[in-house]
Amino acid sequence: MKILHTSDWHIGRTLGDKRRYEEHLAFLEWLLGILADHEADMLLVCGDVFDTIAPSNKSLQLYYEFLRKAHDRGCRHIVIVGGNHDAPSLLDAPRLVLQSMGVHVVGGAVRPEEEVLLLRDETGKAEAIVCAVPFLRDRDVRQVVERESIDDKGTHLVTGIAEHYRQVGEEALCLRSSVDPSIPIIYTGHLFTSGGKTTDGDGVRDLYVGTAVHVDASIFPDHADYVALGHLHVPQQVGDSQVIRYSGSPIPMGFSECTQQKEVVLVEFSPHSLFPLVSPLTVPRFQHLEHIEGDLEEILAMLHDLVARKESVWVEIDYRGSLPPSSLREAIQEVTAASEVEILRLRNTSLGVYSLESSGWEQTLEDLDEREVFRRRLDQTELNDEEKQQLLVLHEQVLRSLAEEEIS
Ligand SMILES: [Mn+2]
Secondary structure, eight states, X not given: OEEEEEOOOOBTOEETTEEOHHHHHHHHHHHHHHHHHTTOSEEEEESOOBSSSSOOHHHHHHHHHHHHHHHXXXXXXXXXEOOTTSOHHHHHTTHHHHHTTTEEEEXXXXXXXXXXXXXXXXXXXXXXXXXXXXXXXXHHHOOOOTTOOHHHHHHHHHHHHHHHHHHHHHHHHHHHHXXXXXXXXXXXXXXXXXXXXXXXXXXXXXXXXXXXXXBOGGGSOTTOXXXXXXXXXXXXXXXXXXXEEEOXXXXXXXXXXXXXXXXEEEEEOOTTOOSOEEEXXXXXOSSEEEEEEESHHHHHHHHHHHHHTOSOEEEEEEEOSOOOHHHHHHHHHHHHTTSSEEEEEEEETTTTTTOOSOOSSOOOGGGSOHHHHHHXXXXXXXXXXXXXXXXXXXXXXXXXXXXXOOOO
């Protein structure tokens, strides 16, 4: 049984004013090739299929066409779970139609027994159990308790998530012993496990706002033969375990990920063995992103090198120096004009970057997250520290409830 594990496609993602459909299309075509080359029986997509809850028609088309092609080329089972970026109802809507192509969708949490899928080969023989657990929202896993503090909420949420996995695990074990004790049980998840690596600005939202809600890998049942995770964009195994892994995002979400090697994970179970062979496969780079920083001379030298490569490069520049933006732009344009090098973002690290006030330097809201904007706004008020702190807590609560709200 060969399984490919991937997550965090974020179809529809943009970078600056650049749309990234071509990269996604190239990745999905590549993935079809990999599925065929390895004769994979199953594909697991562990959340954040789309970048937003209301993906464009173009994004939907990429997704559906991929599913159809993967099915046509012999991938028997495709299991898709929702992430925090996905609208569960959007993923779930075509569920019955997709089922006929061996595509199993769990967009949002359902009862534990409904998340446990028994998958059969073409002869009807059971070949694997997949516990298709999506991103778990607060309302999925616990009762709201009146007057609880934010810390309590976090603790209750972690307990709720652990309890959900425990119940799913019980169902799965029970099912395996009644069907065939030699088939693997595979779990999915879209969450942040303690100790996980992230990079700045990789778009990994703090899922459980205002709390230090990171679940421990011990919430995954001991009998799990493989745990396929999504949410973190850096490919990594969790702790010492070879079989609890994040595949990471297949394309860099932003400049902070531009030097990262992107992967999908091949997981192979030989017959009657519950110890899989796990091999990460490198995803090619479909668009060259480059982050450069330095003074004028250094920046221009690096740009010259990039221009000489004669390939499309999207560049983020952090400039250190005192040239006004117009002169800097002019100097840069002299080098990059008529080349395939495009500057998507230009910042001055010694001037104004951390100020919202116009300094002549380009700064977009995209450079900041909502907390940072709010914090800066607070700094401009006459409020005392205690008042600021209270407002920060309230702001966190608002963000948290927004993140939990179902938008259909
Ligand atoms: Mn993601």
